[in-house]
Amino acid sequence: MSSEQVTPPVTAPGASALSEARDAVRLTEVSKVYKTGRTELLALDRVSLTVADGEFVCIIGASGCGKSTLLNLVAGLDQPTSGLVEVGGRKVGVMFQEPALFPWLTAARNVELALQARGVPRSARRGQTEELLAAVRLGGFGGKRPHELSGGMRQRVAMARALAEDADVLLMDEPFGALDAMTRDLLHDELERICEERTLTVLFVTHNVREAARLGDRVIVLSSRPGRVIDEYTLPRVGHRRIDSPEVSEVAARLTDKLREEMGRHGH
């Protein structure tokens, strides 16, 4: 589909069958039905998509498009009703809209706990924690508790924690949705830098069209109720894009039109 971009050969630990095709995530005809009492809600309808290793894919859609359901399935927090979700043994880290840090632990302990949970020995944890906090530019803030940090800083601690899960694939569920525009803009740059440094594969859910156009190598548009893939844009990667650049604006305008058309379908 869209893998014209040059991805360096990734030797992800535990990479299996999928890695031959260089797909980090593959969804084949995935449907998800929620049953509440007698009513059935079709959240996802035969969604197929692939994300290549090292690719940054944004998923955009209006309310009720099953974005969060999709991420839960890829994260393994939920099972599809039918279809296949494959991550080829890759480790998947998740970031939510809320930082979801443990308020009784310091920033450093929050990150360290993720290392501990996957069995990193005590002696190695301290150094790795410092390295991860430095990677999100929070060196020296490790001793602070979450409530002593700003919203943007908390979200970066959450990012460090997701990285501590040694993730090859990062799932992000509107991670900057609750931040102000200025902070969000800076964190876009940061996320881009970290992804390049670590060759991360990212599946990024948002309903902010500019954010999608700013960050994605590819943007996938989902319909609402049920969620289906209705459109897809591949964006040329020419250095860094600014959120206020003409090319981002142009793509954002096209995405907005598509979404309005989709919302209009439900307007009767």
Add this chain to the structure above:
Amino acid sequence: MVTDQALRGLDNLELRPDQGRPERSRLARKAWAAIWPKLGAIALVLVVWELVALTGWKPYVFKGPGPVLSDLWQQMQHGMFWATIGWTMESAAEGYLIALIIGSVLGILVARIPPLRAAVGSIITGLQTMPSVAWAPFAIILFGENNSAILFVVIMGAAPSIANGLITGVDYTPPLLLRAGKTMGLRGYTLYRYLILPASLPAFVAGLKQGWAFAWRSLMAAELFVAIIGQISIGQQLNVDQQSQDFTGASTVLIVILVIGVVIDTIFTKADLALRKRRGLLDSATT
């Protein structure tokens, strides 16, 4: 590099400036602000008490604060007074400790095992609403007039609150944190050790505090009922004073009960406050 600088600047702008250590004079002023309303309240009680005494209401029984407080002072010179308090506090500590263990184990079991919750959960709530004095005659029948009967009543008073505090805490672990913990790979024991139990701590401390209040009431009730030969407790002292129509003596005992209750409750309140402050659950303007 530009991004880096801008981000650093933003971080610095958004963090509250470090206020440093408060000066000593400010601390003193803060302490005084906390203490004077309490001193005022005590003074008010003494004034009203004295006024009632001055009206000459029940002149042969009722005494003003003067005689009562001087009697208290007199008693405080004697070892007997402290031995009485010591004996009662020993029972309190022992009963509360056993209630703590039973309550915690029960709480964690009920929270973890759904059928047990269905069976025992409502019983625990029921026990909590039951006045623990009602257990005293039952305990005497079961154990006789001895220390075991007293401990039994204290445990029946305190353990349900402690168990309930823990169950509430486990139930109200924020779902978002649970999701985060699971994606991190916390499972089974580690999930409890590193997420659910720490998240339950504020509710558990609230349960401990309520458990103490119930334990203290239960203990007083039990001591009034249970007379153990050779050992005089606060409750028994009250009993003796009642039988000898000693108003002053009974008043001093009431003051002792009140003071002990208030002091220990303050300790729990302080612990609760410190805990919530550490987690940023308090508005900084109110601290």
